[in-house]
Structure formats: C-alpha cells, structure tokens
Amino acid sequence: MAVSGRTRKIIWVESGGRCAICHRQVLTPATETDDPSIFGEEAHIVPASPxxxxxxGRLGMTQAQIDHHSNLILLCSPCHKRVDDQPNHFTIEELHRIKRAHREWIASLGEQERPPARQAEKVTAWPSIVLSDPADPNSAPAWGATIRNASELPVYQVHVEFVPIERWRGLLAVVIEVVPPGDWLVSGRKVYPKPDRAALRPDTWEMPERTYVTELRFTDTNGQTWHRDRRGVLAEVP
Known part of the structure; x- marks a missing residue:
C-alpha cells in the first residue's frame, strides 16, 4: 500500500509547505524557463521498510497505519537524510514532538482577529499585461493575469479563471498546484515570476481590448478553500 494523494495533501497543508525541522519552505520559485523545484519529502516516522x-516501531502496525498521515512528517531533503542517519536522536517520540510543535507553529501564524482569513486576504489576482512568450523577455505583450501571494506561506490548488465579459466567449481556467509567496504572471497556461524590470507599458503597443475579468480559487495552509470574485470579494468555499 502506498501513501495516498489525499494523505500527501494533508501532510503538505498541515506543514504549511515547510520543513518541520528547519522551517524552510520546501519549494523554490520558478524561473522564466523552468517550473518550481520541490525539495520537500514525506518522511515516515516509523519506516515503511523493515x-x-x-x-x-513497526511491531504491531499495519501497512495502512504506517502510511497514515499521523506517521508522516514533511521534511526538506537535508533534514530527511539527517533524521534517517541519526535515529538514536530522532526517535519516534522525538519526531512526533517535532511534528506537533511545527503544526502548532504553522497554525499560530494565522492567529489574528479573523484567523481563518488572514492568509487568504493576502492572495489576489487581476488582469494584467504579460509576455506572450515567457521564455523570451523581448516577446510582445499580451493580456494575462497577475497572481499576488503577499502572505509568508504558499497556497495550493490555485485556479485562475478568465471569465469572459461577453457571454458567448469561452471560459479559460489555469490550475497551479502551488503558488509560493510573491508576484506571478499567467500567460496562456504558463506561469512565471514577475520580472524585476519595469512593467510593460500598454501604450507602447497596439493592445487588443481586454475581453475578460479574473476570478480566483485557492486553498490556504489551513486547508480552507477560498474564492475571490471579479470584484475582489473574498468568500469561504464550503
């Protein structure tokens, strides 16, 4: 029995996309030519292998219990190696303590007057001018979208919906598994970091009329899904 996709999501959301030991975010930003690099690993506390x-600790445990999210901890690659190389220090009890403390720390990041919405309020998207070809910094501009994650943690299962202003046009949705903190541009179905250089000026090009507005759906580090409509209104998704 392997670790299920649902279990993996639970581990990543509970951990806030960060290593439970060093607290580093286990995802590097994408470049203009490459996707983000993920160096997070779902490590077994009690090992999968005899x-x-x-x-x-395997004594008396079923394979389902071994692959359960309660027996998994999210670690970066170096910390995972350290944990497995130093089992006398990183005992089963110690790893459970580390996991519990990390989960409490992640949860505490959202403790404000309105804790559930604290991270979600910092995530938005809007129509913007982007590169028609992200791999070519000199390519002509085109209409796309900017996603801004101004929080300190990543958001997950991000759906950017390009909703047509005229009803006869088709709806386009771009789905991004993880969006780290920062500004990201969406061009067609490509996502890339916003360049440091000055934004493209639409008045220097003959830009076509924009035919869409944007809506956003995403899941925060607490596992809550949110929807931000075309007017920017944020609401929880049941």
Missing part, C-alpha cells in the same frame, strides 16, 4: 531507521 530495514529502515526506527524499525522496531
């Missing part, structure tokens, strides 16, 4: 570190 020959793994802390294997004595």
């Amino acid at each position: 020959g793994g570190p802390r294997a004595a």
